Amino acid sequence: MTDAATIADRYISLWNETRADRRRAMLADLWDEGGTYVDPLMQGSGHDQIDALISAVHQRFPGFRFSLIGKPDGHADHVRFSWQLGPEGTDGPIKGTDFVTVDNGRLKQVVGFLDQVPDA
DSSP states (O other), X not given: OXXXXXXXXXXXXXXXXXXXXXXXXXXXXXXXEEEEEEOSSOEEEHHHHHHHHHHHHHHHSTTEEEEEEEEEEEETTEEEEEEEEEETTSOOSEEEEEEEEEETTEEEEXXXXXXXXXXX
């Protein structure tokens, strides 16, 4: 069984990492090389594309941080958790829920949903 809390913590840490070299190392350790990410706004496959997505979030929202909302849960090779994105220590204006498939302890697929997005 997959440890949902560990997977979610590592995933959030990856998305919060601003140093490109450190983020790439974390990505290589956490994600399967052929892993995929998709949400309503963006999608990517493989380490290079997923790293580019994370980098784009940092550029679009400088100084914002991801944090978990509630307790991650999971069964077998599936994990679900909710998160928020905003200035550290605040109630983030952007919230979502991600569904993760894990293969041999590494992320294989992430499907994200946006639960709360501010009006443009």
